[in-house]
Amino acid sequence: MAIIISRNEKKELINYLKERYSLEDFKFNFDFLRSGKEKVWIIPPEFNKINLDKMRIEFVGSYFGSYDDKYFRLSVEACQLIGPFAKKNFVELDEENLNKWIHGKNILEFNSINLTKGYVLIKNKKDFYGSGKFTGNIILNMLAKNRRIKD
Amino acid sequence: MNKKNILSKQFKDYFKELLQKEAKEFFEWSLKPLNSCIRINTLKINEKEIIERLEKKGWVFNKISFVPNGYKVIEKPNPIGKSLEHLLGYFYVQESASMIPPIVLNPEKHSIVLDIAAAPGSKTTSIAQIMKNTGIIVANEPEMNRLRVLRSNIQRMGVINTIITRMDGRSFRKIPQKFNYVLLDAPCSASGTVRRNLHIPKMWSLKAVEKLSKLQKQLILSSFDSLEQNGTLVYSTCSVTVEENEEVIDFLLEKRGTAKIEKINLKLKKHEPILEWKENEFHKSIKNALRILPQDNDSEGFFVCKIKRVE
Ligand SMILES: C[S@@+](CC[C@H](N)C(=O)[O-])C[C@H]1O[C@@H](n2cnc3c(N)ncnc32)[C@H](O)[C@@H]1O
Numbered sequence: 397m398a399i400i401i402s403r404n405e406k407k408e409l410i411n412y413l414k415e416r417y418s419l420e421d422f423k424f425n426f427d428f429l430r431s432g433k434e435k436v437w438i439i440p441p442e443f444n445k446i447n448l449d450k451m452r453i454e455f456v457g458s459y460f461g462s463y464d465d466k467y468f469r470l471s472v473e474a475c476q477l478i479g480p481f482a483k484k485n486f487v488e489l490d491e492e493n494l495n496k497w498i499h500g501k502n503i504l505e506f507n508s509i510n511l512t513k514g515y516v517l518i519k520n521k522k523d524f525y526g527s528g529k530f531t532g533n534i535i536l537n538m539l540a541k542n543r544r545i546k547d
Numbered sequence: 548m549n550k551k552n553i554l555s556k557q558f559k560d561y562f563k564e565l566l567q568k569e570a571k572e573f574f575e576w577s578l579k580p581l582n583s584c585i586r587i588n589t590l591k592i593n594e595k596e597i598i599e600r601l602e603k604k605g606w607v608f609n610k611i612s613f614v615p616n617g618y619k620v621i622e623k624p625n626p627i628g629k630s631l632e633h634l635l636g637y638f639y640v641q642e643s644a645s646m647i648p649p650i651v652l653n654p655e656k657h658s659i660v661l662d663i664a665a666a667p668g669s670k671t672t673s674i675a676q677i678m679k680n681t682g683i684i685v686a687n688e689p690e691m692n693r694l695r696v697l698r699s700n701i702q703r704m705g706v707i708n709t710i711i712t713r714m715d716g717r718s719f720r721k722i723p724q725k726f727n728y729v730l731l732d733a734p735c736s737a738s739g740t741v742r743r744n745l746h747i748p749k750m751w752s753l754k755a756v757e758k759l760s761k762l763q764k765q766l767i768l769s770s771f772d773s774l775e776q777n778g779t780l781v782y783s784t785c786s787v788t789v790e791e792n793e794e795v796i797d798f799l800l801e802k803r804g805t806a807k808i809e810k811i812n813l814k815l816k817k818h819e820p821i822l823e824w825k826e827n828e829f830h831k832s833i834k835n836a837l838r839i840l841p842q843d844n845d846s847e848g849f850f851v852c853k854i855k856r857v858e
Contacts, residue, residue: 426707440708446659446683448710450722455698455711473636473705476591498634523635542699545629 398431398456400439409436412468416514418483434462438474464529467514472526472543475517479524484510486517487528487535494520500544503528503535550578558738558748565789565821569840576841577741577848583627585638586646586669587616590676590705592637601632613815613844614646616676636703641669642743644839644849648732648783649673651811651837651853657682658727663716663770666693668700670732675706685726687712687719717765720772728779731770733763735784735791739848742841760790764798771803771856779809780854785847787840789824792850796836797829799854808832809853816843 401409410424429437437457461470470478479486487506489497497503497518508530515527516535526543528535554574563570587594594616598608605624611617620627627633627640649670654660656678662671665686674684686701686709688694694713701709716731736756741747763784770780782799784791799806808830818838822829836852 438707440683440710442657442681442683442708443710446685446710447722447724449724451685451710451712451724452714453710454694454713455709457709458705458707459702471702473702476635476705494631498631523631525635543634543703545631545634 398429398437401428401430401436405430409468413470413478416468417478417481417485417517419478419481420483422478422481428460429456434464436460436462464515467529469515469529469538470517470527472524472539475524475526479517479519480522482517485512485514485530486519487511488519491520494525497525497528497537497539498545499547500537500539500541502537506535553578553741553745553748555748555751557753558751561753561788562738565824566840572842573840578745579742579841581642581742581847583620583623583640584611584643584646585618585620585627586614586641586673587618587638588636588672588676588704589616590680591635597632597637601630611643611646613813614643614650617641617643617646619643636705639669639672639700639704641673642740642847643844644739644846645669645785646673647813647837647839647849648730648781648851649677650813651851652728652730652779652781654678654682654728659724660684660728660730661719661726661770661773662686662730662732663719663766663773664688664732664734665711666690666697668697668704670730671697671709672700672704672706674730675701675704675708678708680706680708682708684709685712686710687714687716689713689715717769720769722773725775726773726778727775728781729770729773730781730783731766732783733759733766733791733795735759735763735786736788738786738788739839739841739850740785742847756786756788756790760794763791763795767795767799768802771799771806771854774856776856776858778856780856781851782854783849783851785849787838787848787850789821792838792852793821793824793829793833793836794827796833796852796854797827800830800832805856805858807855807857808835809855810835811837811851811853813837815839818843
């Protein structure tokens with residue numbers, strides 16, 4: 397069952413993300429839907445314009461991310477949306493590490509200044525490749541299989 | 548595969564009768580290799596920027612003249628699916644003729660659109676791009692496996708404005724919501740796509756075409772009845788048989804007096820639609836549809852028709 401998240405939950409999630417990535421200028425002008433306890437979607441902004449009666453709905457909007465204990469893991473698309481506004485908790489990968497990342501491997505060597513435990517955005521030049529879990533030592537790669545490059 | 552044996556007798560006989568003098572050229576072009584094409588995803592990236600970036604990496608493109616954001620790939624350094632830019636959702640691999648229906652539909656921003664046979668989502672994602680992620684697109688697909696691919700393409704392209712439904716397209720006429728625009732990119736015998744899939748002629752049969760034609764007729768009625776007044780329907784297939792195209796449009800015009808065909812203004816080479824076929828005479832306004840054979844623009848074969856619901 398999917399539900400539109402409450403105003404309080406939305407506020408909490410937005411505040412968490414704003415704080416974690418220091419997003420001063422990013423505008424969260426969309427609502428969220430949650431299915432189960434973890435997964436969160438962005439709802440089409442004009443969702444209320446349509447009468448859903450008799451439609452068999454499978455999915456709505458764009459996958460935004462999921463709660464992971466006290467953290468929140470952003471999808472590739474969510475990272476691409478907010479990434480350009482983030483001022484902390486992102487990692488710039490060099491070509492070698494980027495190659496590891498897109499093949500689904502964990503990142504072992506990187507500049508961890510300004511990183512705190514939790515999910516960090518993976519960046520190369522202007523591009524964002526999703527988020528990985530920074531444990532304090534390494535960045536765990538949880539990229540979905542269909543978002544990796546296969547050899 | 549020995550190219551000589553690819554075109555089955557049934558396939559050849561049908562198109563010899565339909566295309567007469569031009570059949571030979573159609574067969575030749577149906578067996579020519581086809582370059583990949585890509586559509587730049589302007590929801591995520593600036594067109595000029597991404598093209599320059601890919602060119603620096605060794606890609607060579609020809610801009611497709613009849614659609615925006617479309618490029619024919621002349622050379623590429625490695626397989627498209629392995630490129631970072633594809634992974635990032637900066638472009639979508641799509642045949643040039645398949646880029647036409649969304650351009651013809653041309654939905655305004657903030658409209659409510661139904662893409663009634665949507666998987667794998669080439670046209671849904673293109674429509675979202677035209678609407679700049681505003682409004683709503685109901686993207687429907689009855690088959691679960693295909694629906695999953697639709698979903699992942701919608702996600703990768705950064706499309707937010709969709710609702711994915713899993714229904715038989717024929718049941719949309721019964722739902723209360725009416726749409727400003729409907730695209731029916733119908734299931735078809737794919738007779739225009741031999742260049743991409745050389746197995747098509749082997750599987751192709753007149754019996755299958757007739758069965759599909761019946762389904763297409765039911766789907767076009769459902770699509771048309773899902774339109775609000777003044778709404779626009781685009782019907783398309785990647786087949787070039789008469790039964791799946793002109794005959795389907797003629798059936799709609801017969802059944803619905805408020806359906807009117809509109810002219811499509813695109814600068815590209817095309818063939819005259821068929822107005823007489825096997826003792827049947829079709830409505831004259833069908834001449835305004837777009838019938839494209841592979842040899843016209845070095846693409847796949849396609850049929851596109853734009854219909855308005857007038858009151
Ligand atoms: C030509 S493909 C659509 C391609 C898609 N529009 C695109 O551009 O990526 C036709 C689709 O219609 C679906 N289909 C088959 N029967 C259907 C029905 N009764 N109602 C709706 N869709 C149907 C097929 O599963 C298939 O995915």
